[in-house]
Amino acid sequence: MARKHAGKVALHGIDGTVAFGALTAAKNKMQGHQLQDQFTKSQLQQGDGDIIGKAGTARERRVTLEVIVIDESTPSTLAAAKTNTILPADMFTLITVASSGITALDGDWNYEGGTYNGRIGEYHSLSLEAAQVQNGSNFVALALV
Numbered sequence: 393m394a395r396k397h398a399g400k401v402a403l404h405g406i407d408g409t410v411a412f413g414a415l416t417a418a419k420n421k422m423q424g425h426q427l428q429d430q431f432t433k434s435q436l437q438q439g440d441g442d443i444i445g446k447a448g449t450a451r452e453r454r455v456t457l458e459v460i461v462i463d464e465s466t467p468s469t470l471a472a473a474k475t476n477t478i479l480p481a482d483m484f485t486l487i488t489v490a491s492s493g494i495t496a497l498d499g500d501w502n503y504e505g506g507t508y509n510g511r512i513g514e515y516h517s518l519s520l521e522a523a524q525v526q527n528g529s530n531f532v533a534l535a536l537v
Contacts, residue, residue: 408492410459410520412480412503417490419476423517424458425489427497451526455501457489460515477516479506486533487522499524500533 397404406424409417430452436445463472480487485503492498501522510516524531 406492408494408497409490410457410487411490412485412487413478415461415476415478416464417488418464420459420461420518422457422459422489422492425492425497426456428454430454453496453524453526453531454504455489455497455522457487457520457522458517459520460517477508477518479508479518479520482536484534484536486536487520496531499531502533 406422408422408425410420410422411417431448432450434447434449435443436447438444461473461477463469463476465472480503483503487501487503489498489501501524503520504523505521507519508516509519524533
């Protein structure tokens, strides 16, 4: 169902796709994301302990993506949905987020861990942890070597 807005408009709902390896964008539905901006901080202190300066280095953005895995075929089967339920096979695999419309979210990310969540009465989901590092004024995934 299409969203309709009235009055002032703000972001509502989740748009976007997630893809890595065999888990194509058609095989999952993004349910949520959390984006963090992190960096290492160093403090310059004088002899009495007062802070008189700070430096920041090693800036990165970290994201947690929540996705529900589906069978995209028609007719859809539970067996295929189970087959599609995978975590990335390799550390630092590239995960691509697209079509969210949020510049800081769309793009390639390095996979840094994940969780398969299965609960009674709820759809099973994947929580994927990923990161980008600052390169000049841009945030990028590191190339796999």
